[in-house]
Amino acid sequence: xxxxxxxxxxxxxxxxxxxxxxxxxxxxxxxxxxxxxxxxxxxxxxxxxxxxxxxxxxxxxxxxxxxxxxxxxxxxxxxxxxxxxxxxxxxxxxxxxxxxxxxxxxxxxxxxxxxxxxxxxxxxxxxxxxxxxxxxxxxxxxxx
Numbered sequence: 001x002x003x004x005x006x007x008x009x010x011x012x013x014x015x016x017x018x019x020x021x022x023x024x025x026x027x028x029x030x031x032x033x034x035x036x037x038x039x040x041x042x043x044x045x046x047x048x049x050x051x052x053x054x055x056x057x058x059x060x061x062x063x064x065x066x067x068x069x070x071x072x073x074x075x076x077x078x079x080x081x082x083x084x085x086x087x088x089x090x091x092x093x094x095x096x097x098x099x100x101x102x103x104x105x106x107x108x109x110x111x112x113x114x115x116x117x118x119x120x121x122x123x124x125x126x127x128x129x130x131x132x133x134x135x136x137x138x139x140x141x142x143x144x
Contacts, residue, residue: 016065017094017110019087024067024094028057028105035107036120036140039127042074046084046093050131053107055116062095062103069094078142 018025034056043052070088073081082104083097095105107116122140124133 015110015112015115017105018066019090019092019094019109021087021090021092023089024069024087024092025065026094026105026109027063027065028061029063030057030061032057033102034120034140035116035118036122037118037134037137038122039131039133040077040123040142041126042076042082043123044127047106047108050127051121051133053116053118054122055105055107055110057103057105059097059101059103062105071097 013030015028016025017028032055034054036054036056037051038054039051043054044050046052067087069085071083071085073083076082080099082099085094085096086092087094092109093106094109095103097103107113107118110116118134118137120138120140121133123142124131124139127133
């Protein structure tokens with residue numbers, strides 16, 4: 001992909017995001033490899049909603065622009081480690097570093113909310129009965 005610089009010297013295909021208080025910010029260059037709503041128990045808990053908005057990008061595409069996130073590591077149901085990064089001041093969920101050299105960026109942490117356009121659902125079989133599961137979206141099967 002060829003990067004086109006804008007007047008602000010940022011790549012044309014750059015997406016920016018950050019936390020609620022503004023202490024931590026990041027940028028992403030390039031396209032997301034997946035955009036999905038995850039209904040697994042961990043993602044529901046971390047999002048505080050019926051699903052987590054996952055904007056998945058190659059980890060190398062994500063750059064920390066300001067601040068230092070606080071992090072903790074959890075083991076997913078798949079057995080893989082997820083390093084969850086969030087703002088230590090306001091608590092905003094930012095992204096998880098995944099073992100597959102991917103980052104699962106919170107779609108709600110993106111500065112432009114219209115950038116996140118989910119096309120898949122994940123782990124919807126474990127969702128609570130009150131969850132709003134978009135039936136028209138493809139299902140990404142749980143990994144083993």
